[in-house]
Amino acid sequence: MSGSVFGTIFKISTWGESHGQGIGVVVDGCPSGLRLDEEYIQTYLNRRKPGQTKYSTPRKEADKVSILSGVFEGKTTGTPISLIVYNENQRSGDYSKIASYYRPGHADYTFDQKYGFRDYRGGGRSSGRETIGRVAAGAIACAILKDLGIEVRAFTRSIGPISINEEQASIDQAYLSPLYMPDLKASKEAEDYLLEQMNQHNSVGGIIECIVTGMPAGIGEPVFDKLDASLSKAVMSIGAVKGVEIGDGFQCAMKLGSENNDSFLVLDDAKVSKASNHAGGILGGISDGSDIILRAAIKPTPSIFRTQNTINQNKENIEIQIQGRHDPVIVPRAVVVVEAMVAITLVDQLFMGMASRMDRIKEFYKK
Numbered sequence: 001m002s003g004s005v006f007g008t009i010f011k012i013s014t015w016g017e018s019h020g021q022g023i024g025v026v027v028d029g030c031p032s033g034l035r036l037d038e039e040y041i042q043t044y045l046n047r048r049k050p051g052q053t054k055y056s057t058p059r060k061e062a063d064k065v066s067i068l069s070g071v072f073e074g075k076t077t078g079t080p081i082s083l084i085v086y087n088e089n090q091r092s093g094d095y096s097k098i099a100s101y102y103r104p105g106h107a108d109y110t111f112d113q114k115y116g117f118r119d120y121r122g123g124g125r126s127s128g129r130e131t132i133g134r135v136a137a138g139a140i141a142c143a144i145l146k147d148l149g150i151e152v153r154a155f156t157r158s159i160g161p162i163s164i165n166e167e168q169a170s171i172d173q174a175y176l177s178p179l180y181m182p183d184l185k186a187s188k189e190a191e192d193y194l195l196e197q198m199n200q201h202n203s204v205g206g207i208i209e210c211i212v213t214g215m216p217a218g219i220g221e222p223v224f225d226k227l228d229a230s231l232s233k234a235v236m237s238i239g240a241v242k243g244v245e246i247g248d249g250f251q252c253a254m255k256l257g258s259e260n261n262d263s264f265l266v267l268d269d270a271k272v273s274k275a276s277n278h279a280g281g282i283l284g285g286i287s288d289g290s291d292i293i294l295r296a297a298i299k300p301t302p303s304i305f306r307t308q309n310t311i312n313q314n315k316e317n318i319e320i321q322i323q324g325r326h327d328p329v330i331v332p333r334a335v336v337v338v339e340a341m342v343a344i345t346l347v348d349q350l351f352m353g354m355a356s357r358m359d360r361i362k363e364f365y366k367k
């Protein structure tokens with residue numbers, strides 16, 4: 001299977017299936033000398049792991065990470081870093097019927113069409129569990145960014161029709177909400193809405209917002225590896241993400257040029273800034289030094305417990321009732337996955353950017 005590798009210099013390969021032995025990632029291109037241990041990576045995985053709230057799949061996994069290579073005496077060695085999490089709480093019996101039919105909204109039909117054969121247990125490779133490798137690699141990327149004064153933080157902007165009120169929101173309190181919403185009033189309303197839908201055996205979608213602070217201007221690789229294009233690919237590759245926007249995104253289509261342009265200005269300390277940030281920190285595919293703002297639309301979880309119509313492998317129309325343990329909403333668990341994919345992309349682009357100017361190359365290599 002191709003398509004499991006992402007990145008050019010800071011490169012990740014994720015591997016594993018939901019009900020196989022384990023899930024993991026190999027990170028190649030991480031420089032030597034970065035302080036790294038399992039406890040630190042675990043803090044990121046703990047934000048993603050299942051079974052933590054009543055709004056999550058009840059599957060209980062510790063998602064405990066082990067570093068297999070690339071770290072010696074607490075520091076990266078510059079060689080491939082291999083990370084593994086063993087699956088412990090598979091319940092493959094839930095999938096015995098799914099082996100022969102196709103769940104609406106999931107990847108069962110398309111995987112069968114592509115490969116002619118699939119690991120149907122827990123969705124196999126198309127499971128949300130694949131994101132473990134991304135989050136573990138993202139923790140490493142975030143450590144690199146932190147050393148450069150760059151911070152990546154995501155939160156839940158909306159659940160179904162309920163959005164945060166920006167005036168009441170504080171990103172620091174998102175962790176107080178089981179839905180990772182930084183406005184606790186909106187979070188309570190969203191919980192009520194979600195419970196109502198869960199009682200009706202339904203699922204809910206929403207929007208994740210990610211803000212990057214401290215990003216220097218001048219990072220991005222026109223034309224095919226523009227920063228906004230690369231971020232979109234990174235985030236759109238997460239299961240259930242159906243839309244990505246940067247800055248004002250789809251809203252800018254309704255605006256006039258005079259409303260959409262961000263005026264440049266020079267601050268008292270001679271720093272270049274902008275009067276507004278409709279562009280979301282990227283112009284011409286290159287960072288402009290303002291905060292990068294990205295949003296991802298997450299669809300409602302496809303596996304719902306209602307009776308649904310579908311087809312089986314014999315091409316018969318059938319009615320199904322899915323069994324098993326599923327997230328009634330994916331959004332809160334995917335917040336850290338979005339952070340991870342954004343961080344991985346930024347590190348890769350920062351590393352690529354080191355080769356873009358002769359004056360800097362000379363400064364670095366001059367004897």
Ligand SMILES: Cc1cc2nc3c(=O)[nH]c(=O)nc-3n(C[C@H](O)[C@H](O)[C@H](O)COP(=O)(O)O)c2cc1C
Pocket residue numbers: 057105106107123126127128129131238239240241299301302303325326327330333334337
């Ligand atoms: C963190 C995470 C958790 C997920 N949990 C579930 C789940 O419990 N049940 C389910 O049917 N889909 C779940 N999904 C979504 C499916 O993996 C996804 O919809 C499927 O692979 C089809 O891909 P697509 O939605 O991108 O077309 C989850 C996705 C993520 C990222």
Ligand SMILES: C=C(O[C@@H]1CC(C(=O)O)=C[C@@H](OP(=O)(O)O)[C@H]1O)C(=O)O
Pocket residue numbers: 018019049050057058059061090091094121122123126127128129130239324325326327
């Ligand atoms: C366990 C996780 O979420 C799983 C994601 C998922 C899917 O179809 O994406 C289906 C369910 O898997 P299973 O039926 O095997 O329990 C979820 O529980 C996880 O993300 O760690």
